[in-house]
Amino acid sequence: MSDPILTSSDPTAQRSVAVVGAGLVGCLAACFLARRGYAVTVYERRPDPRLTAEERGRSINLALSERGIDALRRLGLDEQVMAPALPMHGRMVHGVDGTQTFRSYSADGRQHINSISRSALNATLLDAAEKAPDVRVVFGHRLTGLDVRTAQLTFETTDGPLEVSPDWVVGTDGAGSAVRQALMAAGVVTAEEDWQPYGYKELTIPARDGEFAMDPDALHIWPRGGSMMIALPNPDRSFTCTLFWPLDGPGSFAEITTAEQVAEHFRRHYPDVPPLAPDHVSDYLHNPIGPLGTLHTSPWQHDGRFVLMGDAAHAILPFFGQGANSGFEDCVALDQLLESTGDDLRLALPLFESARRENAEAIAGMAADNFTEMRDKVNSRLFQLTTRGEHLLEKWLPVYRTRYELVSFTTVPYAEVVRLVRRQRRLVAAGAAAGLAVLAAIGGGAWRSR
Known part of the structure; x- marks a missing residue:
């Protein structure tokens, strides 16, 4: 029988959630959870980034694409967030000789990803979280202790230690997650860093x-x-x-x-x-x-009281521009599973992990592949011919989509993208082989008729 605190058997009982980490995923998760009626406190070890100078050399821009925008759209935040974003319709490749070559991301040239400042996006989402009902964001709170039996958290603050006991804990504190490290120290989570x-x-x-x-x-x-x-x-x-x-x-x-x-x-x-x-x-x-590295965590959740999301669970390389987009998808998936399970965390959290793990591994692999492509292959004549060929196939076959387009311009699950691309390549290879066989047969018949 489920713990009554962790189920929705009493719809009038408001449950408390501690979100550790006020970055992009933490703020968005807080907004989704507040919409479900949870009392949310977001704890952040840093000072309020809206009031402090940006850390030098750490403001790598984000390439926000359809997956992230879809999550924002569900909360009505898309127009506000996207207002300062700058569209990028393709890559501009700079040669050693100073030449520049533009290569569109899509066959029709209309699709684009969006450049947006990480700090500006974080500020917008912090504002949104603070405006949400029953959300409180506190800064200067560094997690120093976690009890896996009671979910009691201990924070170091300027006023001394603080102990809190929320009903459940969401770790969104990045690749160096203190929540994950505490769960690892307790022996309930393992992690491999590549x-x-x-x-x-x-x-x-x-x-x-x-x-x-x-x-x-x-x-x-x-x-x-x-x-x-x-x-x-x-x-x-x-x-x-x-x-x-x-x-x-x-x-x-x-x-x-x-x-x-x-x-x-x-x-x-x-x-x-x-x-x-x-x-x-x-x-x-x-x-x-x-x-630069990839994080593989197992499991992402424990005991219906703890869950890791975003980089805290599955940090990836930045070479497909999908880190934030994937973390935002986590928020959507958790929200949907809380809805389908009636907010029964002992059901929802394992389902969340099983729903997202395959996709996280898929985008991690594609991000690593894209690093090789961007670094080594974009100047290759064969790569350029292959890209042009794929764009031609998109024009001739409406069902054909390149891997880049499926990842960046749709919400098709990452793992399904991998499978779709494999099927498409097999079909194209089979079609090309059949075409060559027909041409060979025609050529052979013409030769014999002479």
């Missing part, structure tokens, strides 16, 4: 005479085989750039450490960047190096 031999560092291309220094309708990419840089536009007409370089070895962060080395490396490998980014050497030397 770190890449790469890191990231942020640079800035400022506005030029009040205008964009490059085309703002594109995600700019400098693929260099083994490393790359990308740039996304901002509403202030600057671009946020991110270097994705090896941690060690030739052309790595470890090797390039002085102003002279930075300047020389950019002159050789990114010759069009120094005129656009006059502070690129200073940015490189002073901005931190961020790690």
Whole structure:
């Protein structure tokens, strides 16, 4: 029999939820939970980011696409969030010789992803959470203790330790989740971190005479085989750039450490960047190096009282622009399962994990593949021909969709995207083989008739 606190048997009893982490997923989860009538307190270890300066080198822009927008739309937040977003209809590939080539994301050229500042989006969602009924957001609360038997949480605050005992706990505190680590320490969760031999560092291309220094309708990419840089536009007409370089070895962060080395490396490998980014050497030397990795957690939930969402459960590489989009989908899935189970957490939380785990693993794999594609393949003649061929197939066969379009412009589950793409490729290969066989037969018959 389920614990009566954890079921909806008494519809007049308001249950309390502690959401640990006031980032993007935590704020959106709080909005969904408030709509269901929960009393939500969101605990954040940092100061209010709306009142403090942005942490240097940590503001990587997000590429918000249909999955994330769909979640926002369900709460009526889409128009507000998307107002400052900038559409990007394709990639602008920068060659070593300074040439630029635009490559559309879709066959018709109309589909686009959206560049949006992480900090601006977080501020908007914090505002939305605080306006929701029965939601309280508190800052400067660092989780230091968690009792898996009682769900009691202990926080360190400026006023001393604070103990709270919510009915259940939602961990949305990112890849370094204190909730996950506490559950691991209690022996009820395990996690495997798959770190890449790469890191990231942020640079800035400022506005030029009040205008964009490059085309703002594109995600700019400098693929260099083994490393790359990308740039996304901002509403202030600057671009946020991110270097994705090896941690060690030739052309790595470890090797390039002085102003002279930075300047020389950019002159050789990114010759069009120094005129656009006059502070690129200073940015490189002073901005931190961020790690890149994939997180595999098992399980994501425990005892109908704890659940991990977003990066706290399944952090992925950023190379498909799906980290936030996937976390927002988590919020939708949890909301739907709470609805279908009558808010019975002992049923809903395991169902949430089973519904989302396959999809999280699927997008993790596709994100890793996309890093190789962006870094190494976009300049390949074969890759370019394949992309053009896929766009032609989209025009000729309305049911055909590329992997990129299925991931970015639909809400088809990630795992189903993987299966659909495999089926499409098998059918295309079979059709091509049949076509060649027909041509060979026709050619053979023509030769025999001579």
